Amino acid sequence: xIVCIGSIFLDHVSKVDKLPKKPIKIxxxxxxxxxxxxxxxxxxxxxxxxxxxxxxxxxxxxDASKFLISxxxxxxxxxxxxxxxxxxxxxxxxxxEDKNGERLLAAYNDVKLLNYTKKPDLNFNKxxxxxxxxxxxxxxxxxxxxxxxxxxxxxxxxxNFKLSKxxxxxxxxxSHPIFSEEGIKEYKKKGNIQKKLLDIYKETNKFVAVTLGxxxxxxxxxxxxxxxxxxxxKVVETNCAGDVFxxxxxxxxxxxxxxxQSIIFATSTATLKCMKSGGVYSIPNLNSVSRxxxxxxxxxxx
Ligand SMILES: Nc1ncnc2c1ncn2[C@@H]1O[C@H](COP(=O)(O)OP(=O)(O)O)[C@@H](O)[C@H]1O
Ligand SMILES: [Mg+2]
Numbered sequence: 012x013i014v015c016i017g018s019i020f021l022d023h024v025s026k027v028d029k030l031p032k033k034p035i036k037i038x039x040x041x042x043x044x045x046x047x048x049x050x051x052x053x054x055x056x057x058x059x060x061x062x063x064x065x066x067x068x069x070x071x072x073x074d075a076s077k078f079l080i081s082x083x084x085x086x087x088x089x090x091x092x093x094x095x096x097x098x099x100x101x102x103x104x105x106x107x108e109d110k111n112g113e114r115l116l117a118a119y120n121d122v123k124l125l126n127y128t129k130k131p132d133l134n135f136n137k138x139x140x141x142x143x144x145x146x147x148x149x150x151x152x153x154x155x156x157x158x159x160x161x162x163x164x165x166x167x168x169x170x171n172f173k174l175s176k177x178x179x180x181x182x183x184x185x186s187h188p189i190f191s192e193e194g195i196k197e198y199k200k201k202g203n204i205q206k207k208l209l210d211i212y213k214e215t216n217k218f219v220a221v222t223l224g225x226x227x228x229x230x231x232x233x234x235x236x237x238x239x240x241x242x243x244x245k246v247v248e249t250n251c252a253g254d255v256f257x258x259x260x261x262x263x264x265x266x267x268x269x270x271x272q273s274i275i276f277a278t279s280t281a282t283l284k285c286m287k288s289g290g291v292y293s294i295p296n297l298n299s300v301s302r303x304x305x306x307x308x309x310x311x312x313x
Pocket of ligand 1: 257
């Protein structure tokens, strides 16, 4: 079972040929409503790859939350520990996306959601792998500490955060902290990406990774630095690639794959995702991920 904790959004997507340079009226080719948010997309990924999956997040009690909950139900993803806050709006974003996948995005979070910090009662056990992001940072930090004590795997998506004590605590406690490129730049100011990663390893002395878009993933395991680069593919949508990577990585750990196998599995899933548009509705299935994994290579750098 993969338990994903954090961000959930209702994304309103409008597809256009080209993003205009000025604020003018243009025609849209298609509009869609999609479930989004890092942890929510990770929970869909785990389910698509054959794991049992749970999502825990904060919702308002509005039409948006009804739509999102129906999407989780349709996909048999458990939401029983999620919180529904009275008179609050569910997080939503408006996205204008062009045919190359470039986008303009405005995201809205109701402060009533962000200020709600009461933790759900959770039941920790070794059959679960936790996948946390930085949205509900109080709960993510709590989970990173609990899992550390109980020696349970906890994959942390360190993207879109402001550096804080809680974030440092998550990096220290989560068994598998994985930064995005922006995330690692926020966490360590000095040096190039390799130096930042090595500096974090010196502090934590355990696995640490960074995802670098089309440049793949760098990670440190037992003091060695590795690089996994995806093959060059035709990319149509990179939105949510990182979230898919995290869901797939947690699924691989849950299926007892080692680190290298798990990074290859997650890279395969995220790269295939980039080749299709449709957000959470375009996550690849297990068969295509396994086939594509064979094309992915890992090299030891240091
Ligand atoms: N342009 C791309 N081509 C191939 N794979 C990609 C591309 N963008 C992302 N990926 C895959 O998705 C993973 C996560 O993407 P990344 O952009 O680093 O995450 P985030 O969206 O959180 O910043 C990458 O490590 C890679 O495997
Ligand atoms: Mg991300």
